[in-house]
Amino acid sequence: MSIAIGQQGPIAAPPPPEPDPLPVNYLNNGYSIWSWLFTVDHKRIGILYLVSISIFFVAGGIAAGVVRLNLLQPDGAIVTEDAYNRAFTAHGVMMLFFFLIPAVPAVFGNFFIPMMIGAKDLAFPKLNLASWYVFMLGAILAIWSVLAGGIDTGWTLYPPYSTRASQSHVIPGVVGVFISGFSSIMTGLNIMVTIHKMRAPGMTWGRLPLFVWALYATSLIQLLATPVVAITLLLIVVERMMGVGIFDPTIGGDPILFQHMFWFYSHPAVYIMILPGMGVISEVLTCFSRKNIFGYHAVAWSSVGIAVVGFLLWAHHMFVAGISFYAALLFSLLSMLVAVPSAIKVFNWTATLYRGSISFHAPMLFSLGFVVLFIIGGLTGLFLATLGTDIHLHDTYFVVAHFHFVMVGGMVMGYFAGLHYWWPKMTGRMYSDWWSRVAAIIIIVGFFFTFIPQFYIGYHGMPRRYPNYPHEFQIFNVMSTAGASILGIGYLMPAVYLTLSLFYGPKAPANPWSATGLEWQCPSPPSVHNFDKTPVVVCGPYEYAIGVDQMGRGLPEPPGVDDNPARRSGITGPAGPMNKETEVVG
Amino acid sequence: MSASTHSPVLKHHFEDLGQQHACERLGIWMFLATEILFFGGLFGAYAMYRIWYPHEFELASSHLNRTLATINTIFLITSSLTMTLAIRSAKLGQRGALIGNLLITAALATAFMVVKGFEYAEDFHEQLVPGPGFGTHYHQEAVSRGLDPAKIQLFLCFYYVMTGIHGIHILVGIGCILWVTWEAWRGTIPPENYSTVEIVSLYWHLVDAIWLFLMPLLYLAGAGMKH
Ligand code: HEM
Ligand SMILES: [Cu+2]
Numbered sequence: 001m002s003i004a005i006g007q008q009g010p011i012a013a014p015p016p017p018e019p020d021p022l023p024v025n026y027l028n029n030g031y032s033i034w035s036w037l038f039t040v041d042h043k044r045i046g047i048l049y050l051v052s053i054s055i056f057f058v059a060g061g062i063a064a065g066v067v068r069l070n071l072l073q074p075d076g077a078i079v080t081e082d083a084y085n086r087a088f089t090a091h092g093v094m095m096l097f098f099f100l101i102p103a104v105p106a107v108f109g110n111f112f113i114p115m116m117i118g119a120k121d122l123a124f125p126k127l128n129l130a131s132w133y134v135f136m137l138g139a140i141l142a143i144w145s146v147l148a149g150g151i152d153t154g155w156t157l158y159p160p161y162s163t164r165a166s167q168s169h170v171i172p173g174v175v176g177v178f179i180s181g182f183s184s185i186m187t188g189l190n191i192m193v194t195i196h197k198m199r200a201p202g203m204t205w206g207r208l209p210l211f212v213w214a215l216y217a218t219s220l221i222q223l224l225a226t227p228v229v230a231i232t233l234l235l236i237v238v239e240r241m242m243g244v245g246i247f248d249p250t251i252g253g254d255p256i257l258f259q260h261m262f263w264f265y266s267h268p269a270v271y272i273m274i275l276p277g278m279g280v281i282s283e284v285l286t287c288f289s290r291k292n293i294f295g296y297h298a299v300a301w302s303s304v305g306i307a308v309v310g311f312l313l314w315a316h317h318m319f320v321a322g323i324s325f326y327a328a329l330l331f332s333l334l335s336m337l338v339a340v341p342s343a344i345k346v347f348n349w350t351a352t353l354y355r356g357s358i359s360f361h362a363p364m365l366f367s368l369g370f371v372v373l374f375i376i377g378g379l380t381g382l383f384l385a386t387l388g389t390d391i392h393l394h395d396t397y398f399v400v401a402h403f404h405f406v407m408v409g410g411m412v413m414g415y416f417a418g419l420h421y422w423w424p425k426m427t428g429r430m431y432s433d434w435w436s437r438v439a440a441i442i443i444i445v446g447f448f449f450t451f452i453p454q455f456y457i458g459y460h461g462m463p464r465r466y467p468n469y470p471h472e473f474q475i476f477n478v479m480s481t482a483g484a485s486i487l488g489i490g491y492l493m494p495a496v497y498l499t500l501s502l503f504y505g506p507k508a509p510a511n512p513w514s515a516t517g518l519e520w521q522c523p524s525p526p527s528v529h530n531f532d533k534t535p536v537v538v539c540g541p542y543e544y545a546i547g548v549d550q551m552g553r554g555l556p557e558p559p560g561v562d563d564n565p566a567r568r569s570g571i572t573g574p575a576g577p578m579n580k581e582t583e584v585v586g
Numbered sequence: 587m588s589a590s591t592h593s594p595v596l597k598h599h600f601e602d603l604g605q606q607h608a609c610e611r612l613g614i615w616m617f618l619a620t621e622i623l624f625f626g627g628l629f630g631a632y633a634m635y636r637i638w639y640p641h642e643f644e645l646a647s648s649h650l651n652r653t654l655a656t657i658n659t660i661f662l663i664t665s666s667l668t669m670t671l672a673i674r675s676a677k678l679g680q681r682g683a684l685i686g687n688l689l690i691t692a693a694l695a696t697a698f699m700v701v702k703g704f705e706y707a708e709d710f711h712e713q714l715v716p717g718p719g720f721g722t723h724y725h726q727e728a729v730s731r732g733l734d735p736a737k738i739q740l741f742l743c744f745y746y747v748m749t750g751i752h753g754i755h756i757l758v759g760i761g762c763i764l765w766v767t768w769e770a771w772r773g774t775i776p777p778e779n780y781s782t783v784e785i786v787s788l789y790w791h792l793v794d795a796i797w798l799f800l801m802p803l804l805y806l807a808g809a810g811m812k813h
Contacts, residue, residue: 121599123609189616197609198600223616227624235631235747244717244743246631251716252642252737257634261627534601 025428025525040125043526046111047426048132053099053107054495056139059146060094061488063087068481074474076467084467085152086168092155094146097177098139100407101269103415104276105222106135106187108422109215113191115519115526116209118200118535123193131186138180145173154465156266159247159258163239171237178233181226184272188222191215200518202537207550209517209541210293213300214279217307221268221275225311229265232258259321263314271310273407274374275303277414278345281367284417285349286542287515288364289356290558293542295348302341309338319390328387335385342378346371359559361513362436366417369444373409377402380455395465398458401451409447416443416494423498424508428525431501435493443490449483514558516542516549595779607781614785618792621755625796628751632744632803635737642737645728647808649714650745654705655805658698659797665694666794669763669787676780681770684783688767691790695760702753716742745804752800755793762786 026043029035036044066087070078079087110128114121122128145151151173153162162170195208195216236258239245247258286293293299315323315331323331349371358364380402383389393399420440424430453476462469469477511520518537522530538552547555593603600606636643672687713721716739728735766786769775775782 119599124613125599185620189613189620192616193609193613196612197605223620224623227620228627231624231627231751234751238743238747242717244739246740246743246747250736251743252635252639252734252740253743254634257631261631264627529599 023523024527026528027525029528040129041528042110042114042122042125042128045128045132046107049102049106049110052136053102056094056098060091060099063091063094067091068484070467071477072481074469074471081467082152086150088465089151089154090146093142093173093177096155097180098142100273100411101184102135104280104418105215105218108418109191111426112422112519113194113212113215115522115530116212116517117195117198117203118518118531118537119194119198120529122190123198124190127186128190131183135180135183138176141172142176145169145176156262157236159236159255162236163245163248170240174233174237178230181230184222185226188219192219192223200535200537207537207540210282210299211279214275214303217303218272218275220307221272225265225268228261232261256321259318263317267314268310271306273411275306277370277411280414280418281349281370284363284367284421285352286544287513288361289353289358290544291352291356292545294351298344299348302344305341306338313338316385319387320394332385332387336382339378339382346375361433361559362440363417363421365437365440366413366420370410370413370417373405373413377405377409380405393458395463396458397454397462397464400464401454401458404451424512425519425524427502428508429501429505430508430512431505432497435497439490439493442486446483446486446490450480450487453479511556514555516544518550521549521551593778603778610781610785614788618788621792628748635740639737642733643741644808644811645733646738646741647804648811650805651705651708652805654701655801658701659801661694661698662794662797665691666791669790673780673783673787676775676783677777679777684770685767688763692760692763695756699753699756714742748800752796759790759793762789
């Protein structure tokens, strides 16, 4: 479908909303603590999530530090075997359930989905606030279980270890995860209903930004998979508390059933942990290569494809658990199938970059890092999906390296890309361009140092979750720990320069990256109801080639390769081909 | 803009009441989908063990109280009817009938819980419980028939977990129904906003429907068993 914009005559382009002396925005319309704790504004709730998950990211990082430091020596450098078990469990639980799963959906999804589709808020603002409280309740229980002594079962909580054998604080931790699952469901439901029912006029499905498509697919998984893990965790609690059980073989139960039910959620959940990152990347790569996305429909539908196929391959975590050979064959095949939509995305991103005018600001650096690291993570997933090789690689450091490449190399990169891309919009401030680029590079370098050696030692047989290892592996473990230190510094840097930007950063213009999405049509930071009046969308989300935003107005001049967008905060008025006869493909 | 734009029940972030109701309806249906998956995990696990251990499950099931369960089924089905009548009253703007129907629904739900409470008490009294409290007479009975007592307990686990979670859903339902009754009493459910009642009713029908599956799976599985 195509719309000729020029035919309605020159569109009166209102100057982009520049900051008045003190315009009322979502941040300055109330300073009391209650104005935050009882807010139903999706933007403030996004910020609440941002603050909370940052804390859990640090907590999970500290646990990772303990694990890595302990592995410096073959017989354990700093903690006992038991404490080691508790450290890696705390790391896994914190990072997965309390950082990575809410990271992009609950922070950027909450904040930007309504703005990107031209709505005033999510469909259920109170439910949204409730989701944060539920999340915090779960998190507090989980943290309490860590402080009270921790859990030693690993994040996978396999019975009968987690039910009969473990002497650790399994119940509060599991209840915490159980509760936080409901917040994930609430967020998913809210986002999905919002995307269905609250799109601005003209915002057809074919014009939705790819971030919205990605979060739609994510929400689908959150909605349909999380309840299953909820009931599974509940059964674990019942089994452990009452001394009865459904998974306990001594009273007729079957522990493999737990694994099936657990992975029925947790495999799709790994796509909760990557799809939103892919969405962010689709936004950033197009913006910073000044090109329309290549293969919009392919990228959009591959998100849905991943979500659907992702439900059908859980048992690839159980190839050596004694499942039937034919089942294993099928799950192996289906696992390889899910790599297809992932690859489709990567090819389309690459084609988008091809001959683009690329500028390497921090969001772009993180995104490029994402693409490279995700390719490695995804390909090694195929090694694991292959039955023969998985017998060798299962439960080794190879698996650990694989999933860190996709989850940290992929999603955490995507999260940082989003954070740097949208920070000016969220806070109204520009951060240091130079420092942010340095941080991105340090993180990517540190990441490689940390996880490449793990592929090697894993392949050579070092099991995961063991505190001890043969001497031959020490050099690689030291390398990995050294890399982790670099990575840690890299992650601390944004905390510093982003915080400083809040106080000393130059004011951000409404559209510092010259991006096309509706969210950039609001002032920075956005006003309380986002839009003065409901925007009317006239074209697709990435019309960079002709330089118009989704409302058909010209874009400001894009940031050059070298110049600092902060210095351009004074620009007004649209540039770009405004009054030309332009064909907009929507 | 239509008059409904200025309706006092319109929330500020919606364009009009049509959009608001569309969101609420879609939201509740999605929530029901999550509920089905939540119980679906349990039903799936039950199905697996039922296929593996059919005789133990029959024997265990035959000890449950079918009479009370039948009475409870009648309570719940009737309550679904009165819930539906409540929607009708809300649509027609009959506030008195709306409140009446809601109260009858809540009363039937409460009756269900009371009966369920008596039933649990009876089960406990007879030591029909899994785990350490499992009655020795049930143990011996299973052994004498060449069955595995551990799997009798497995059935009982399912029985308590499934009816327990269902019971919690009933309690939540009673809470929701009383809340709507209160709103109706305050007069905040005008006919154009009847969908509030409809949404609670959808939840209530789901809880009812789940019982209609629990009843045969748990109580009727062993109906043909002779002692
Ligand atoms: C590209 C397609 C992918 C394939 C074919 C794949 C395949 C696999 C397989 C077969 C395993 C089991 C290995 C074993 O335990 O022996 C595995 C483990 C894992 N994968 Fe992937 N994977 C893919 C993408 C991802 C993504 C995108 C993520 C997360 C963002 C992810 C996260 C994980 C995690 C967390 C584990 C380990 C779970 C545990 O045992 O603790 N994978 N993957
Ligand atoms: Cu998997």
